[in-house]
Amino acid sequence: KNEVEQSPQNLxxxxxxxxxxxCSYSVGISxxxxxxxxxxxxxxxxxxxxxxxxxxxxxxATINIQEKHSSLHITASHPRDSAVYICAVTxxxxxxxxxxxxxxx
Amino acid sequence: xxxVMQNPRHLVRRRGQEARLRCSPMKGHSHVYWYRQLPEExxxxxxxxxxxxxxxxxxxxxxxxxAEFPKEGPSILRIQQVVRGDSAAYFCAxxxxxxxxxxxxxxxxxxxxxx
Numbered sequence: 034k035n036e037v038e039q040s041p042q043n044l045x046x047x048x049x050x051x052x053x054x055x056c057s058y059s060v061g062i063s064x065x066x067x068x069x070x071x072x073x074x075x076x077x078x079x080x081x082x083x084x085x086x087x088x089x090x091x092x093x094a095t096i097n098i099q100e101k102h103s104s105l106h107i108t109a110s111h112p113r114d115s116a117v118y119i120c121a122v123t124x125x126x127x128x129x130x131x132x133x134x135x136x137x138x
Numbered sequence: 139x140x141x142v143m144q145n146p147r148h149l150v151r152r153r154g155q156e157a158r159l160r161c162s163p164m165k166g167h168s169h170v171y172w173y174r175q176l177p178e179e180x181x182x183x184x185x186x187x188x189x190x191x192x193x194x195x196x197x198x199x200x201x202x203x204x205a206e207f208p209k210e211g212p213s214i215l216r217i218q219q220v221v222r223g224d225s226a227a228y229f230c231a232x233x234x235x236x237x238x239x240x241x242x243x244x245x246x247x248x249x250x251x252x253x
Contacts, residue, residue: 066242075246076181076229119181125194126173126231126242128181 036060037122039129046136052107054132056120059101066126067094067105068119076119079105110136140165142232143212144245151220152253159215159248163232170213171242172205175227184228186236187213193236217250225252 037058046052056065064083070076080087080094082103087094091110096103107114117131143162151157163170172184174197183197187207198205202220207213217224227249231242 068244076231076244078241078243081241121181125183125186126171126181127183128173130180 035130036127037120037129039118039120039132041132042130044132044134046110046134048111048136048138050110050136052110052114052134052136054105054118054120054134056103056105056129057101058103058120058122058127060122060127062098062122064122065096065103066121067103068121070117070119070131072116079118107134110134112136112138142167142230142243142245144228144230144248146248147246148249148251150251150253153221154219157217157220157224157250159217159228159230159250160212161215161230161232161245162212163230164243167232167234167243169233169236169240170207171231171233172213172215173229173231175229175247177226181229184215188236220250220252222252225250 040055064081066081067079068076069079082096091108093106115135117133119131121128145160168189170187173181175181185198185205186194190209202218204216227247229247230245233240233242
């Protein structure tokens with residue numbers, strides 16, 4: 034069993050829909066990262082959080098340390114949000130396998 | 139551009155050749171991490187370095203792979219006698235200090251293709 038599990042693996046949505054991507058982990062951590070990887074492109078760090086909730090634009094990330102679970106939400110999704118979203122934990126990052134999101138106009 | 143710089147962006151090598159991948163961390167960052175992303179797989183940690191020191195190489199294959207981060211210049215990931223299975227995207231990240239609460243900044247990666 035992977036130490037970091039993401040769901041769903043693939044997700045398609047219509048433009049404007051509310052998106053939720055989940056991440057569960059089995060190791061003890063102090064913080065969790067959400068990353069975005071565009072096709073053929075690099076990796077962008079979206080959030081690093083250790084408790085509660087963070088918001089940046091249309092993106093919201095929450096974490097529950099006791100339940101070892103985090104969610105990434107995208108409100109009013111747009112085709113440009115299409116990417117692979119990856120959660121990762123600890124300083125020597127252990128990555129989830131990613132969620133491939135496609136948003137159609 | 140003050141971000142993490144990796145070069146080359148794409149590298150093609152024939153089996154048996156050597157591959158050298160370079161990573162210049164963000165200004166002020168002295169911690170460098172290398173990750174590998176095999177085709178259709180997730181990212182995996184390879185090695186963590188500080189200036190002139192390898193701190194954790196638990197993710198590095200035992201043979202043919204080495205990494206350094208000299209006092210001056212970029213961090214280098216070196217792969218000797220490359221094989222087809224080394225084809226992957228190699229990402230470098232840097233941070234100011236080490237720790238769970240310290241964000242890592244990623245480069246755009248080097249796509250290595252072995253013919």
